[in-house]
Structure formats: C-alpha cells, structure tokens
Amino acid sequence: MQSIRDHLEIILSRLANRAADEKVFTKLYAEAARAAADASDARARASVTLGPLDGTIVSIKDLFDVAGEATTAGSLMRRTAAPALRDAAIVSRLRQAGAVIIGKTNMTEFAFTAIGDNMHYGTPGNAVDASRIPGGSSSGAGVSVGEGTSDISIGSDTGGSIRIPAALNGVVGFKPTARRVPLTGAYPLSATLDSIGPLGLSVAACAVADAVMAGEEPPPLHLPLPLDGLRVGVPRGLLFEDTESDVGVAFDRSLAGIERKGARLVDISIDDFIADMRAATKRGSIAAMEGAEIHADWLATGASVPVDPHVSGPLSRAAMLPAPAYIRALRRRGALVAAMDERLTAVDVLALPTTPVTAPTIGSMAEDAELRDRVEGLLLRNTQVANQFDLCAISLPMPDMALPAGLMLVARNGRDRNLLRIAAEVERLLVG
Template sequence: MSFDVFTPAHRIATEIREGGLSAETVTGAFLARIDKVNPVVNAFTDVTAQRALEQARGIDLARAAGKALGPLAGVPFAAKNLFDIRGLPTKAGSKINRDRAVATRDAALVERLTAAGAVLLGGLNMGEYAYDFTGENAHDGPGRNPHDPARMAGGSSSGSGAATAAGLAPLSLGSDTNGSIRVPASLCGVFGLKPTYGRLPRTRSFPFCDSLDHLGPFARDVTDLAMAYDLLQGADPEDPHCAQLPVEPTLTSLQRGVGDLRIAIAGGHFSTEGMPEAEAAVAAVARGLGTTRTFELAGAGIARAAAFLITNAESSTFHLDRLRQRADDFDPETRDRFLAGAMLPAAWYVQAQRARHWFHDEMLKVFADVDLIIAPATPCPAPRIGQKVLELRGETVPLRPNLGLFTQPVSAIGLPVAAVPVFGMGLPIGVQIIAAPWREDLCLRAAFALQKAGVCEARAPGL
C-alpha cells in the first residue's frame, strides 16, 4: 500500500498484520516526521524512540513467527505528559514535577493501547497542571497550531491536538476537565472524544480536579477514534470513580447512520451570535445531520460558573503544599489562580456542587426528548500566541477562560462529547456532538456520518 504519516491508523494496522508494511518502517517514518516537524509545533516534550523501535521490531518478529497481532499492531501513538510513562517523570506540564522519580509503570490507558499493539512515541506538551485553554506553557514553550504556527494549539492538551493534526502520531491521549480535549481538537482541526465521566480509568495519571477530570483519545479519523475508545474501555479497581460497566463496542455501530436519531441545536448560552466561524460550523454540522430544530438550554451559564468554582477549589487544595514550598516555580498565571482558589469559602464550593447536580438533572430531562445536541466547541478559530483578549458578543473579554465558554457546562455534568472539525472558513473550528451519559456510541455515529458526508474532516497542514 502507499503509506504516509496521514494514513488512518486502522489501515496501518491492517497492512502490518497482513505483511504489507513493517511496524519498524512505520515507526521510523513517524520518528523522522517528529524530528522534522516538532521543532515547528512543539508538540512533544519527550520522544521514546528506543522503546518505540524495540516494540516495533518485536511486532515484526511476532508476525514473522505467525503469532496473532493486536488490533492496533504497529500504530504509533503519544500521550499527554500527565500520563505516567515508564522511565520518565510525569511532568504534568510543570517545572516542579520534573523532580519526581520516574514512573515505574505506564498509565492504565497507555498500557491498554500498548497491549493492543500500539507503539508509544513519547510524552506531549500541555498547559501547566492542565489549568489552561491556550497551550502556552511557560516551561516548555507554547504548543503551536500546525495550520498556522503563529497561533495557539489550544489547551490544556496542546501537544495531543498538535501532534495528531501535524501527522506526528495517528492517535494521542489527552485529558479534559473543562474542555482540554475539545478546545485543542477544535483549534487544530481533529476529532476528539471526551467520554462520560467515569467511563475510562484515570489510573496513574496526574490529577487536576477529581470531580471533573476525564481522559480520552484524539484521532484524525472517526474509525480510528472509535477503535481506540473501544480498546480503552473497561473498569479498573485502582480507580474508584471508574464505573463498573461492561465494554460497549462502538466501532460496529458507526455505519448505522443518524436517520433514527432526534438531533437539536443548542441555543441560549450556546448562541453563536457575533461569532461567524462558529456559526458557520454549527450550521454545516446541522445540515449534515439533517436537523433545523433548536432549543434553549436553560442553566448552562450556572453550570459553567459551578465548573469554575469546583475546579478552582479542588485544584488549589491539591496543590497547597507545592504553593507553600515552591510558589516561584509555577507559571505566575497558574499560581495566582491556585492561590485565589485556596481562599474560596467552603460554602461556595458546596453551592457549586448543588448547582452542578441540578443542571445534570435538568439535562436528563432534555435527553428524554433529544438523542444528540449540537453546540459550538470554541467561540473562534485559533487565536494568535500571546493574545490576551477576545471580542465576544460585542464585549472585550479575557481570552484564556473564554476559550472554554462552550465546553465547561458540558464538563460540569460529565456528558460524553465528540468534537468534530470544520474547515469551512479557512482555519479549523470544532463543533460538539453531545449525548446522554454512557452514549458515546451516538456521538461517534454522528461524527462518522459527518466525516462520510465530507462535512467534517482532518486536513493535512502544509508543514
């Protein structure tokens, strides 16, 4: 077969299993791509080349010996550097964590992809301690957008979005607390999946906010995204928040289409008035899914406020010792938000949790009448690196928090979301496909239908 770094992961795996490609050749091609392009996009902070080549050679030897290979045999992937990677300190985008002992075991999700035959290429850049929407890391430098390196990759999973978009890895792992998968997916023009809270184990990943942290995959192709997600599923006794649910494969349901689904466009808080790129993207997705139905999603602003408070309170408590002992080693913007959170009254946190639970119950009522909700992922395409403000609905507002304007209400209640990319007006911008809890299959069916129709696709950047 003709192979390049933008070949879908499922096709790479098939060719390796059938002998049309060697895993070592594929791994070597991606390592060469990283050498060439990573200095431009700054996606990788650590490249595990020796480990990757050794694993790839082992896969080729296993195939030559007639042994069965895993479903992702020889497919390269990378992981945000808050996932434990054996032999590396788990940086979580920080200066302080570089002094930690190296991990002796991979994170659970890294182990699951590796067990399926995927080849780990390394750790990826991110916003410090995941408290970021921009991807501008003060210690490792900003993650840069492959479609315009003068622009942000988005955060906090900046390296995951940039590496996937730039052809440095067909698959990557990220985390999402308030939008950290969906914002980079939107700005970099790739597909991302934030599963239901508790669906995937967070074992051996560095936490940010326990009530809201999710882990999930990025991909350039929806089949790849579904395949990776299916292999990541499963309970883990080491993560008490991971639901004890059976694995529910989604890959086999992609071809079912969306003709039987009730789909609506979210209004109110999710209005795209004055946001031309977001408005055009939502309209394109709505046409692609065959809906004109709209509804007001009441309470989303309250849920967003609750997410701010919960994130601030929980994360600052977690980092108190670091703040006391090494305050000068934080990015000042991150440090100041943690310090503010440490002084929040406890009653505010309790009230925020009540508001969050109220909005969750209200959303379950909505899903009695709707299967999928369409909403913008970000209010704009990728801003320029260093940009501090954003024009939003006739006001000048701080950019950093408002990149998460549309993602935070959904994170607050742990709903599954697929972020899908639209390139209609030049730079990519994403749209959220939101479903009821545990219905990732519906999100992925819609994403696949949009990709099949040519509405949503990941495009190779000119790097």
C-alpha cells in the first residue's frame, strides 16, 4: 500500500515539473507537508489514527491565514500586509485532524467574480481542458482536485465560489450553512454571505473535511438514506432559462434516475422570491456593499498597485451607495429568508443544474467583455440562491458529459448532514 509520503512526493514532483508556469498554486509548503506526511505514516505503522482525514493531502484557498505569512487573497495589494499571527480556525482544525496541507491555491482577486481569472497570478486552466476557464472564485481549488494535485481543497463560497469551480472541473463541492464553519482567519468578502467548504472527488471526502472544520462528527454516510419517498423539488422557471442543451439533457437524465429509485419529483416555484431578492439588491448586491466596506480605505484613496477592474469597478460603485440602501437590502433579505424556509418545508431538497453552462474558453472571456458579463451572470445565477436565502447546497458531477457540469442539491438552513446523506445516495446512483 502506498505511503502518504510517497503519494505526496508524486504530487510535489508533478508540481516541480511545471514550476515555471504554475497557476493552480500560489504557495507550496513542501517541507511542512513532508513532515506531516511522515508523522501520519508513523501513526499508521503504530496503528494510531487522528481520524478519517489523517494523511489526506489538502490544499487551502489563498485567503486563509497561515501563521507567519501575509494572506494575499489573490491580490498584489496584500503582499505587504502584516503576517498572520496564527492559523485560521479551519487550518488549525485540519492540522489537528492529521491533514497534510500542501499549499495555497490561486483565486480571483479578493474572492470577487465567478470566471476564475487572475491578472496578477495567472488563470489556472480547467482540469479537463486547460484552454477553458476554471470558474471562481476558488479557481485553483477546483483545478487542484480535478487534476489530482490535492485530495481535498478548501474554498469559500459567497455566491457560488465553491460550487461553480466544482461543477466546471467535474468534482464535488459543498457549501455548508453559513456560520456553521468558523470564518476566523479567513479574509472576508461578505460577513453575511461567506461560508467555508470543501471540494473533493466524493461526497464522503467532502463530508469528512466539513465535519472536521465544523468541529462535528461526520454524518453516517455508510447508512444509506433511501431515495424512495424523497421529495425532490424542481424549481423550473428563471433558474432554467438559457441552459445549454447538453447540461439540460444530463440534468433530466439524472432526475429520471433519481425518480426510478422512488423519489417523488415535485414542481416548486421560487421565482417570486428570486424576483423580490433581485429587486431588493438592484442598487448593489449585499456582497458588493459589504466588500466595499472591507476595502473602503483604498477605494477612497486609490489603489497603490493595480487591481482587477472587474473587482474594483463593482466595489467602487457599491461604495457610493448610502447606508439606508444596505440596511434596507439586509432587512428585506431577512424576510425573504424566512419565507423561503417556509416554502421549502414542502420538499426534502431542491434539484437544479449548478451552472446552466459549461466552461467557455479563457480567450473568449478576455476578448469579449459583453460575453464575459453574460457568462458570469449565468454562472452565478443558480448558485447564489443558496447564499442569498441562507441555505446549504452541494454540486455533484453529472456523468457522460464532454465538458463537466454539476447537479446541485439544495436544502434548508441547518440541514447539512441530511443533505450530505442524500447527496451520497444520489452520487451512488450517478456513478453506478
């Protein structure tokens, strides 16, 4: 059986061979990872384990604090920031569980935008086709798991930043209920909407990492949660518009398989809530308004180094909005969250495509600003519902697709463990 150290060395060798053109990772912790791998192997020889994550190769998004170094969050501006005094809460928990932290993965600047490009550190090519976008903002995370340079990658999700790259790179991505996993030591975008979650090759891998980060026991995925009688809500309407035919066909095929296993498909309309949320955030999104407060100083004085205009533009516009616009949006969101929760009592999960499109080419996004804006809107449209309405959600790769796309399952606030058990059963069906 391969040792953890051997597994790590194979990955480090791959990364060394492309070091001159590395865009997936922004930092490697080769020596610290070797020490952690050796410690895990020694525990295994002594028949001791720190739990199911022990010896797992984990990468972390470049917005989590690691003691002694600046947290750059995908930006040149943060290179000169004061070094972190301690590890982020989730980094500390991962280490205590025996995870081998190999490095930090690339991301879009300040975790803004869904395309996955970064003008400072390069754009990681999609794991399936390097000419295509990785999806963002956890771009390197999605590619790293998809290409096998980490077993699990930890990202953040404010509007879909875990699930979009998971879907486009053909891996599993889990967005937990916000605030279940501590945000301490994670560079923020939106205190209201941010959540921290894993990307992995299976639901089980994500469930283990999520449990460690949340300080919980993993859900009992070995006890199948039968799909027979499960109520699956399909919110056709706004969230299904402009869906690529390949994505639509794969989604319908997945649904048919779930239905054959005895699940009950239920038409459920949430278009009224989506329209209300769009109206409430028309002047500025909650993420942009909260992000504008975080970045208020340089937005007021001008940045000392270049900032991606796709990031600085929306933040600058949001910074101009009066405080009542923000307070009103938050208050309206509170009412809509409660109303959505009430409506979702009629189903166990919602099912919809994670993204209505597959990954376009990096070149097409750079060449056509109008197309880029349209694609970004489509990439965020379905995933952001879970953040806006304070839900939990997971993206599973749909089988038999030329380019990857995801099946997204969404559950009510706090139903994370149940969602993971349902997702594990759906995964068995899709993979089988």
